[in-house]
Amino acid sequence: MLSQRRAERFFTHDLAQFLPHLSVDCVVFGFHNSDLKLLLHKWKHLNRWSLPGGYVRRREALDAAAHRILHERTGLKRIHLRQFHAFGDLRRKEGMLRELYDTVGIEVPRNSWLLHRVVSIGYYALVDFRKVRPKIDYFSDACSWHPVDDRPPLAFDHGRIVNLALEALQAGLQSPAAGANLLPERFTMSELQRLHEAILGRSLDRRNFQKRMLERGGLARLTERRIGGAHRAPYLYRFKGRRAKP
Amino acid sequence: MLSQRRAERFFTHDLAQFLPHLSVDCVVFGFHNSDLKLLLHKWKHLNRWSLPGGYVRRREALDAAAHRILHERTGLKRIHLRQFHAFGDLRRKEGMLRELYDTVGIEVPRNSWLLHRVVSIGYYALVDFRKVRPKIDYFSDACSWHPVDDRPPLAFDHGRIVNLALEALQAGLQSPAAGANLLPERFTMSELQRLHEAILGRSLDRRNFQKRMLERGGLARLTERRIGGAHRAPYLYRFKGRRAKP
Numbered sequence: 001m002l003s004q005r006r007a008e009r010f011f012t013h014d015l016a017q018f019l020p021h022l023s024v025d026c027v028v029f030g031f032h033n034s035d036l037k038l039l040l041h042k043w044k045h046l047n048r049w050s051l052p053g054g055y056v057r058r059r060e061a062l063d064a065a066a067h068r069i070l071h072e073r074t075g076l077k078r079i080h081l082r083q084f085h086a087f088g089d090l091r092r093k094e095g096m097l098r099e100l101y102d103t104v105g106i107e108v109p110r111n112s113w114l115l116h117r118v119v120s121i122g123y124y125a126l127v128d129f130r131k132v133r134p135k136i137d138y139f140s141d142a143c144s145w146h147p148v149d150d151r152p153p154l155a156f157d158h159g160r161i162v163n164l165a166l167e168a169l170q171a172g173l174q175s176p177a178a179g180a181n182l183l184p185e186r187f188t189m190s191e192l193q194r195l196h197e198a199i200l201g202r203s204l205d206r207r208n209f210q211k212r213m214l215e216r217g218g219l220a221r222l223t224e225r226r227i228g229g230a231h232r233a234p235y236l237y238r239f240k241g242r243r244a245k246p
Numbered sequence: 247m248l249s250q251r252r253a254e255r256f257f258t259h260d261l262a263q264f265l266p267h268l269s270v271d272c273v274v275f276g277f278h279n280s281d282l283k284l285l286l287h288k289w290k291h292l293n294r295w296s297l298p299g300g301y302v303r304r305r306e307a308l309d310a311a312a313h314r315i316l317h318e319r320t321g322l323k324r325i326h327l328r329q330f331h332a333f334g335d336l337r338r339k340e341g342m343l344r345e346l347y348d349t350v351g352i353e354v355p356r357n358s359w360l361l362h363r364v365v366s367i368g369y370y371a372l373v374d375f376r377k378v379r380p381k382i383d384y385f386s387d388a389c390s391w392h393p394v395d396d397r398p399p400l401a402f403d404h405g406r407i408v409n410l411a412l413e414a415l416q417a418g419l420q421s422p423a424a425g426a427n428l429l430p431e432r433f434t435m436s437e438l439q440r441l442h443e444a445i446l447g448r449s450l451d452r453r454n455f456q457k458r459m460l461e462r463g464g465l466a467r468l469t470e471r472r473i474g475g476a477h478r479a480p481y482l483y484r485f486k487g488r489r490a491k492p
Binding site: 019020021022056058059060061062063065083085086087088089090116117119121171 | 265266267268302304305306307308309311329331332333334335336362363365367417
């Protein structure tokens with residue numbers, strides 16, 4: 001966690017290590033209790049939530065920057081990340097960042113690019129909810145999961161970024177392995193259906209859903225069944241190409 | 247067209263007007279004689295073709311920069327543009343740009359960001375082939391159309407940029423108004439089919455294609471037919487929501 005001194009040093013020295021006017025913002029999706037959830041952090045003092053993000057080092061590929069930023073925030077490596085849009089409108093952040101730095105009492109040099117325009121590359125990440133250990137940093141006092149359809153108001157243009165990430169996720173449901181990164185390795189058909197419903201924001205017919213999923217291939221039915229429910233034990237599935245660990 | 251003196255001034259003075267380390271590259275698609283075509287320009291002396299592109303002004307939205315760059319290159323305004331990917335790998339351009347500036351005899355200051363890393367935002371544009379008036383500039387000695395599947399080798403990572411634009415265009419064929427910006431206002435079913443075939447790179451069954459297009463809506467059949475062919479005059483269509491001009 002960044003100390004005040006370390007945070008000040010960041011603006012006066014370390015910032016030169018990064019490409020100016022460029023950032024990465026990450027929409028981290030997890031799936032838990034039939035809910036699609038977002039990982040958000042809360043800016044200290046400001047009481048506003050925002051997406052995990054950061055800057056790109058001068059000798060760091062864009063994708064590598066996104067992986068590093070998410071590793072710092074979640075503890076996870078090898079996250080399934082997908083770039084979906086670059087946000088390049090004017091006045092995306094500058095007003096609020098000024099306010100933020102004032103509030104935490106950090107003096108940012110007036111000619112710093114941080115106080116001017118930033119183009120942000122949006123990535124979305126699909127993670128296994130149970131494996132994430134959310135972390136705060138010097139600028140935030142909370143980092144936690146929020147249901148996508150019951151999320152707090154977001155800072156900057158992050159609400160728009162989430163909406164575009166959701167659209168990309170919805171479009172991706174056409175692919176046979178869609179959702180593989182949001183589910184545990186073995187899952188029931190109704191868990192898969194609830195994931196699709198959460199992403200689409202509407203309920204689906206059970207029989208049609210099952211028929212469509214089985215017809216398009218990509219799923220392997222396992223020999224064992226889920227044990228312990230009140231109903232008949234349902235079949236377990238996994239995505240083909242993902243080896244089921246013993 | 248930029249003179250040598252103007253080009254030199256660009257590097258010593260005007261470059262400060264742009265966001266450093268950021269560019270826009272445009273994949274311009276046109277459709278002509280059943281071929282999907284790309285608008286490319288050729289670097290002077292280097293004998294290499296590349297995509298139209300440019301830099302982003304400090305007070306200019308990303309989309310506005312793409313429109314300006316394409317207006318300069320094609321003479322068109324209000325082009326149908328779609329951002330599809332940001333290219334942020336290391337060493338995308340630097341080697342070749344150095345070579346280029348050496349060849350045209352322009353001295354670029356050694357600490358200029360132009361000689362270092364550039365992240366490029368990729369846009370694809372769908373234009374009415376007949377309306378484009380390709381223009382060269384100081385750095386190019388040709389600007390012309392090339393069939394997508396018979397294109398010359400491209401400079402930098404522009405071949406990869408074209409491939410990703412094509413994938414985005416293919417995915418977009420699902421939408422009911424797909425191709426509206428590549429066709430004239432009125433078109434026959436077989437012209438629409440040839441467009442889909444050119445984008446997909448494979449032939450389609452005529453009856454299935456017609457059935458699918460009519461079922462999914464979005465097309466309006468006009469009362470007049472195409473006159474002048476050797477065969478029975480085919481029906482003309484237009485995309486709904488686009489008013490047919492008299």
